[in-house]
Amino acid sequence: MKKRLLILFIIIFSINTYGQKVIHKPDCIYSNISGEIEKVELTEKETILHFHVRKPRGGWIYIPSATYIESSLTNEGRLYVIKGEGVGVAEKYYLSRTAEIRYKLYFPALRKDVKEINYDESNSRGNKFIYKLDVSKNGYSFRSSKWRNMREHLDSKNKSSINNRDKQLGEVKTGKSDGDVFPEDLPKAFFGNWYDKYGTLILITTPEYIVSDFRIRYYRSIQKIGNNKFKIETTANSFEILSLDNENMIIRTDKLSSLKKKPSNNRSEFIKGNWVHKNRISKLTVTDDFFYFYDKTSENTLGSKKKRIDHVAESKSDDVIWYILYNQGEFSIYIANKINGEYVLSPRGQMETKYKKIKK
Known part of the structure; x- marks a missing residue:
């Protein structure tokens, strides 16, 4: 009986281990996206690609509904994008306030024997693609600055063919330092x-x-x-x-x-409640776990958008309170400053956007 339970435990552990497999900074042979894949999550049900993209402020990102991934070995069995988080599928996302964004794309699960994949956005106006993204092991671009510098050097050699580059990358990978950690x-x-x-x-x-x-x-x-x-x-x-x-x-x-x-003060009780913009064009509500945002046209009492409170820190005896918020793959900062005995809540870098607490 004990032997059967042990075998069952090993099977369950193996399934969970695969379900939680994460590839950090995966290597690839070629990419023409304006950024990088920060990590790939492989589960029994889905494949999740985490993007970090940089574009000029005012630019936009568009993920076609026909975007897919496929095995690099067989070039068949295309898996089409299911949804996007941070950037929607078949919707233009404009970078109005920043020159970079992090977002996630969800695809069906890959077969367990797939080691490398191709990514293609299938955009008729100019494809964005990644060739031979390694989803079998963590990439060396994260773990070794020597590898990253060499990778940039190799990418700058336009005369190198893909086959030669593949061979060169294989030679460079042996230079990983044992001191590198995650x-x-x-x-x-x-x-x-x-x-x-x-x-x-x-x-x-x-x-x-x-x-x-x-x-x-x-x-x-x-x-x-x-x-x-x-x-x-x-x-x-x-x-x-x-x-x-x-x-x-x-x-x-x-x-x-x-x-x-x-120690972190995860919940500042006196910050919780309703806040209104100085020009009364919008308001927000702070709870134990979320910031709820809604403008003057919103009828939703919990707001049209919410961001989870990921971390709270205080500075100078509560004079400044930092809130790190998370929403759809992106972290942001809100700061509560004590001015003339009252707190003013603002997103970092947007001093013109000030909220004051509504007194009961």
């Missing part, structure tokens, strides 16, 4: 809210992102350089962790900084 492999002590000696919030660190200089940064590469010592490169900057324990951390950027960690 965000989830960092010590748990690293994740949290970090302050300087004056009580000012300097860093918010999570396995998904880092907040520094008032902006959300995403991991590019992490290298272990010693015991609890790491070199971290983000989408905007890099720094080194020189020492780390549960409450203290010393980092080096252009200077040394000694930081102290404080």
Whole structure:
């Protein structure tokens, strides 16, 4: 009986392991999309591609309904896009406030024996495609800056054929450093809210992102350089962790900084409630778990759009409260500032958009 239960447990564990398989920064032979695939999720029911695309502000993204993925080996059995998250299918998405966006596309599940896939948007005005995206293992572009620099060098050689490039990439892959790790492999002590000696919030660190200089940064590469010592490169900057324990951390950027960690205040009770725009053109409601947004024409009492509260941090004795929000593959920041004894709530970088709490 025990043997049967053990076999059943192994089978269930194997299914769950496959269902949770995630490929980080997958390699490919060629791509002409304006960005990259950050990760691929493989489950029993679906295949999810996570895109990070950069375009000039004012540009747009369009995902045709005929967009598909297929096995690179057989070039058959096309799997067409089911839905988009962050960017809809067969809908133009305009980049009005930013020059980059993260979104997800959902496809039917791949066969377990598929190692490489092609991606094609099937756009009659000019196809966007990815050739031989490796969905069998994590990519080296994330794990090694040496690999990334070499990859860019190879991509710049227009004279190289796809076959030659495939051979070159195979040779470069042997240069991976054993010190490279993923965000989830960092010590748990690293994740949290970090302050300087004056009580000012300097860093918010999570396995998904880092907040520094008032902006959300995403991991590019992490290298272990010693015991609890790491070199971290983000989408905007890099720094080194020189020492780390549960409450203290010393980092080096252009200077040394000694930081102290404080527990996260996940729920600020006095922020919860209804807020109205200074010009009364819109309002929002803050609850334990969500920000609900709705304009003056919305009849939905819970708002026409909601963003989940992912993280909360306070700075300088509650004078500033940071809210990291998540919606459809994208993180954003709202900040509550105490001005003349009252809080004003604003999205980061949009000081003209101010909300004041409605008093009961």
